[in-house]
Amino acid sequence: MPAPASTASPPGSGGTARSRPGVRARRRRVGGSLLAYALIAPAALFYSFFVLRPIVASAQYSLYDWNGVTTATWAGIDNYVAVLSEPKLVGAIGNAFELILYFSVVPVGIALFAANLIRSIAASRLATAARTVLFIPQVIPLVAAGIIWSWQLSSDGLVNQILRSVGLDAAARAWLGDFDTALPAVGVIGAWVQVGLCLVLILAGMTRIDASLYEAARIDGAGPVREFFSITLPGVRQEIAVCATVTVISALASFDIVYVATQGGPGDSTLVPGLQIFYLAFFEREIGTASAFSIVLMALVIAVVLPLQRLLRGRES
Amino acid sequence: MSLIRKFSRRALVASGAAFSAAIGLAACAPPGSDGGDASAPLTGDPTCGEDAVVLSAYFETGFPLARALTDEFTRQYPNITFDIREDQFAVITQNAPRTLQDSPPDLMRLPQMSELATDGLLLDLDPYAEAFGWDAWPASQLEQMRVAEDGSRGDGPLYAMGLGYSMTGVFYNKELGAQIGMAEPPATLEEFDGYLAAARDAGITPVAQFNGGATGGLAFPLQALMASYGDTAAVNDWIFQKPGADIDTPENLAAAGHLAGWIDEGYFTDDVNSMDYSQMMSRFVEGESLFMFNGDWESGNLDAQMPGGAGFFLMPPLEAGGAIGAMSAPNTYGIAATAEHAECAAFFLNWAATDEQARTIGVETGGSHPMGPADGFMPEVAEDSVTAATLAAGATVSEADGAMDFIANATGSIYAQSWTPNLQKLVAGEQTPEGLLESVQADYESQVGD
Structure with a gap:
């Protein structure tokens, strides 16, 4: 990982050292890197204590059968076998992948569309209003979003009231209590939250696109659709990559929205890895299996996000 | 570039060293410890003493x-x-x-x-x-x-x-009960079935019961039905993790089948799988449902919120005068x-x-029966209150020796991880009564075996 190391070096130190070779410069280089270490030390300390140490501890716990209190017994890879073979746990992983559709694909799509619209009316007040409205869900805590939406999706909630008012009584149901609709309903909550983030990122990306490109395209006779695919989309590729990465991680590692809205029910239809890890660790007190599942989840996230980064950032990075 | 590369290599080495140090620290012993017993020897009558x-x-x-x-x-x-x-x-x-x-x-x-x-x-x-x-x-x-x-x-x-x-049973709304001609609580399960059907036919919601999220409230009627069909001692043995105990018995299967019948008849609300406990309470208090399977911890609350409006009875036996039981813990x-x-x-x-x-x-305040000697002091309670009804039912249960713990208390996770998802599936028609008991028993064995 060269990136974090190079950003952590104090600005200018590399350049100075390189431009003035010799003893003095070398001394300065040593001093500079000592200073660099001193500067990153506090952060590194916190990082290793609060991030690395728990990861290592989880990796260790995952190899034991432990209830969290009494002495653990060695379990080898049994916990991993359980995670990858129990239908309930595998089902949770499947649900997480389905959530990618709602937490990532849908919001990125909507945000692209909305950003494009907002860009075209950028000067008007409506654009500011639209931006604010679409971004507000980002400001609301996830737990509050979950509660608001579980009311709206309840049997007497807003969604069903609207359906009934237009005569779609047959479609009205307890959205979060129905095996077929619970996961999509949770997905809708996630999509609602994520659109704002993607929109702001993509809008920021669009402002960086040189306006003369659009002018040139228009002279060449390109319509709005052609403009979008030939100029806008390639122009915001980086932002889409960031959006996709952040939202895919939030889908795979989802917890809060599901915990508030359905707690994994009905049945196991909305069970996700984050929730199951919580149940395993704090209700079943299977710290070993919970740790193994979290290590598997971490590996899964990395396995999905790394190729995604390569794919979306392409040669530019 | 070479310096940056060198620097980053050094950083890698450093972080690698930190990482392995962390591993070394964590990995020297298995986690956890066996705490010692610290029960102090008791001398004389236990008191709180005079000191603050x-x-x-x-x-x-x-x-x-x-x-x-x-x-x-x-x-x-x-x-x-x-x-x-x-x-x-x-x-x-x-x-x-x-x-x-x-x-x-x-x-x-x-x-x-x-x-x-x-x-x-x-x-x-x-x-x-x-x-x-x-x-x-x-x-x-x-x-x-x-x-x-x-x-x-x-x-x-x-x-x-x-x-x-605490003890559980069936609360009912007296006014709605009168509308369907229920003057007295039912004496048999068949009579109870009749009232449920009458309520549904009269357009009254028979039962609003919570069964959403991780708390499957249909466990209340299920266990009450188990007491009607079978012996409470056998259910208790299962809850207490007695060796060889099995929840999947013919009596319990009949009880689960009866519950499935109620679901099929539409006695529960459509949104039972997304209803939580507080929604159930508010619907009952607002008079939106006739029956509610719940416990006497709500007696005081119901007496305050619908004075004289609520009644309570224990799940009736199969035949009049038959064995009676209730969840009581x-x-x-x-x-x-x-x-x-x-x-x-x-x-x-x-x-x-x-x-x-x-x-x-x-x-x-608690609405429930205090612990203590059988002839312990009891305060006066207003006669037509729910509290009086639940206290009387409690006496009936302890006379009949029909108290059993809650089936959700068999293991730490059997409720959230097994009863609840399976009961939710039963409501959705994705689980059969047989499958429900088999699945719970399998989970139970894997948890008790640990």
């Missing part, structure tokens, strides 16, 4: 009884005050092992306690039971809180006491194995069961 003492307590949010008792206790014994922390029951369940280990409270509301007891986190209360004479009380009051070394309950040392014991409070003021905490628990004022608070 602050008892640390960890109670359940939403149940005012415990706090009301501590207030009264401080009034009677001014040198004793309480430092109370409250959490929801689910949070207590998650925190229990670590709290008992790391910051041992003197008094704590306990979740399912088999593992807490076998892990050595709870104080053995038998010396106090002897000193206070709890062993002269009806044995059934305390047996649910006895845990043997293998984690099975019903026998072994006493690890908790109740601040009263003490509201368990324990003392941490290493608690600082264990003696005073035990004195408080005894006081709550024997002091007249405390027993009055237990009935009026």
Whole structure:
């Protein structure tokens, strides 16, 4: 990982050292890197204590059968076998992948569309209003979003009231209590939250696109659709990559929205890895299996996000 | 570039070293420890003494009884005050092992306690039971809180006491009952079925029952039906983790089948799988449903919110006068194995069961029957109140020896991980009564086997 190391070096130190070779410069280089270490030390300390140490501890716990209190017994890879073979746990992983559709694909799509619209009316007040409205869900805590939406999706909630008012009584149901609709309903909550983030990122990306490109395209006779695919989309590729990465991680590692809205029910239809890890660790007190599942989840996230980064950032990075 | 590369290589080496140091630190021993027993020997009558003492307590949010008792206790014994922390029951369940280990409270509301007891986190209360004479009380009051070394309950040392014991049954709305001609509570299950059908046909919601999220409220009617169809002792053996106990019996299958029949008949609301406990309560109090399967901890609340409007009966037997049973469990409070003021905490628990004022608070605030001797003091209760009805039902159950613990308490996770998802699937038609019991039994065996 060269990136974090190079950003952590104090600005200018590399350049100075390189431009003035010799003893003095070398001394300065040593001093500079000592200073660099001193500067990153506090952060590194916190990082290793609060991030690395728990990861290592989880990796260790995952190899034991432990209830969290009494002495653990060695379990080898049994916990991993359980995670990858129990239908309930595998089902949770499947649900997480389905959530990618709602937490990532849908919001990125909507945000692209909305950003494009907002860009075209950028000067008007409506654009500011639209931006604010679409971004507000980002400001609301996830737990509050979950509660608001579980009311709206309840049997007497807003969604069903609207359906009934237009005569779609047959479609009205307890959205979060129905095996077929619970996961999509949770997905809708996630999509609602994520659109704002993607929109702001993509809008920021669009402002960086040189306006003369659009002018040139228009002279060449390109319509709005052609403009979008030939100029806008390639122009915001980086932002889409960031959006996709952040939202895919939030889908795979989802917890809060599901915990508030359905707690994994009905049945196991909305069970996700984050929730199951919580149940395993704090209700079943299977710290070993919970740790193994979290290590598997971490590996899964990395396995999905790394190729995604390569794919979306392409040669530019 | 070479310097940056060099630098980053060095950083890599450094972070690698830090990483392996962390591994080395963490990996030298298996996690966890076996805490020693710290039960102090008891000399003379346990008391709180004359010195100022602050008892640390960890109670359940939403149940005012415990706090009301501590207030009264401080009034009677001014040198004793309480430092109370409250959490929801689910949070207590998650925190229990670590709290008992790391910051041992003197008094704590306990979740399912088999593992807490076998892990050595709870104080053995038998010396106090002897000193206070709890062993002269009806044995059934305390047996649910006895845990043997293998984690099975019903026998072994006493690890908790109740601040009263709760009981469940069927609450009904008297006004809606009159509309369908239900003057008296049903005497047989068949009669009950008739009322359910009559309510549905009259356009009244027969039952609004919570079954959403991780709390499957259909376990209440299911267990009540188990008592109608079979023997409560067998269900208790299963809950207490007696060797060879099986929930998948013909009687329980008949009960689950009966419940499935109610679902098919449409006696529960459409949104039963997304309804939570508070929604159920508000619908019942608003008069939107005729019946509600719930416990006497709501008696005081219902008497306040719909005075004279609610009634209570136990799930009727198959034949009139047949065996009767109900879910009935003490509201368990324990003392941490290493608690600082264990003696005073035990004195408080005894006081709550024997002091007249405390027993009055237990009935009026808690709505449930206080622990204690069979002929213990009971306060006067208004005759047409729900509280009177639940207290009378409690007496009936203990006469019939029909008390059983909650099937959700068999293991720490059987409720959230097994009963609830399977009951939700039963509602959605994705699980059969046979499959429900088989699946729960399989989960039970894997959890008890650990």
